[in-house]
Amino acid sequence: EIVLTQSPATLSLSPGERATLSCRASQSVSSFLAWYQQKPGQAPRLVIYDASNRATGIPARFSASGSGTDFTLTISSLEPEDFAVYYCQHRSIWPLTFGGGTKVEIK
Amino acid sequence: EVQLPESGGGLVQPGGSLRLSCAASGFTFSSHAMTWVRQAPGKGLEWVSSISGSGGSTQYADSVKGRFTISRDNSKNALYLQMNSLRAEDTAIYYCAKGYSSTWGTLEYWGQGTLVTVSS
Numbered sequence: 394e395i396v397l398t399q400s401p402a403t404l405s406l407s408p409g410e411r412a413t414l415s416c417r418a419s420q421s422v423s424s425f426l427a428w429y430q431q432k433p434g435q436a437p438r439l440v441i442y443d444a445s446n447r448a449t450g451i452p453a454r455f456s457a458s459g460s461g462t463d464f465t466l467t468i469s470s471l472e473p474e475d476f477a478v479y480y481c482q483h484r485s486i487w488p489l490t491f492g493g494g495t496k497v498e499i500k
Numbered sequence: 501e502v503q504l505p506e507s508g509g510g511l512v513q514p515g516g517s518l519r520l521s522c523a524a525s526g527f528t529f530s531s532h533a534m535t536w537v538r539q540a541p542g543k544g545l546e547w548v549s550s551i552s553g554s555g556g557s558t559q560y561a562d563s564v565k566g567r568f569t570i571s572r573d574n575s576k577n578a579l580y581l582q583m584n585s586l587r588a589e590d591t592a593i594y595y596c597a598k599g600y601s602s603t604w605g606t607l608e609y610w611g612q613g614t615l616v617t618v619s620s
Contacts, residue, residue, distance in 0.1 A: 425605070427605075427606050427607070429545075429607070431545075435612075436595055436610040436611060436612050436613055437537075437545065437595070437607070437610055438610070439600070439606070439607060439608050439609075442600055442606045442608075443606070448608070480544065480545055482545070482547075482605075482607070483605070484603065484604065484605025484606055487559050488547055488559070488561050488562070489535075489547040489550070489605050490547065491544055491545040491546065491547065492544075493544050494544050494545075
């Protein structure tokens with residue numbers, strides 16, 4: 394199975410700052426990578442699909458890039474509602490797997 | 501508006517069974533693959549199983565293969581997960597999720613989850 398490694402585990406930032414999250418795959422997943430946001434007590438929400446496409450309703454401050462094994466999610470200027478855990482997930486082959494998550498917390 | 505309320509969770513003894521349901525609305529159910537994902541308390545997300553729009557093709561995580569069965573009833577817009585031989589490590593919130601467009605693995609919308617607790 395493909396292992397997704399996210400870094401850092403925790404990112405402590407202030408509102409208005411830029412957040413850069415990383416996801417590395419143990420083998421190529423092409424562009425078949427998604428990012429999800431999860432807030433406490435809530436279901437995950439799709440943020441990015443196929444490496445760089447924003448999902449419906451996701452603001453433009455969220456952007457993502459990458460292909461193959463290295464991917465990045467960037468939040469250009471953190472809003473209070475962006476503090477959450479972010480997971481990457483691939484759909485390249487079965488089984489689908491998720492990364493361990495990056496918690497973006499308020500500094 | 502897409503809605504995916506899950507039901508059927510609860511407390512069950514090790515070795516027992518449960519059937520989870522997900523009542524889909526707000527989209528053409530039969531046109532989309534559906535997936536179950538679980539999250540153990542305080543842990544990350546784990547893919548459990550997926551099923552094609554027609555129901556003719558299914559996939560399972562190794563951790564549940566042979567114990568869990570995914571199915572759907574397109575006439576009722578319903579997704580199911582039959583869980584047998586439950587173990588303590590199956591304790592988790594179980595989410596159903598709608599596949600994006602014609603793809604299997606991008607999970608566009610998620611239900612709020614139903615909690616399954618396996619304990620004696």
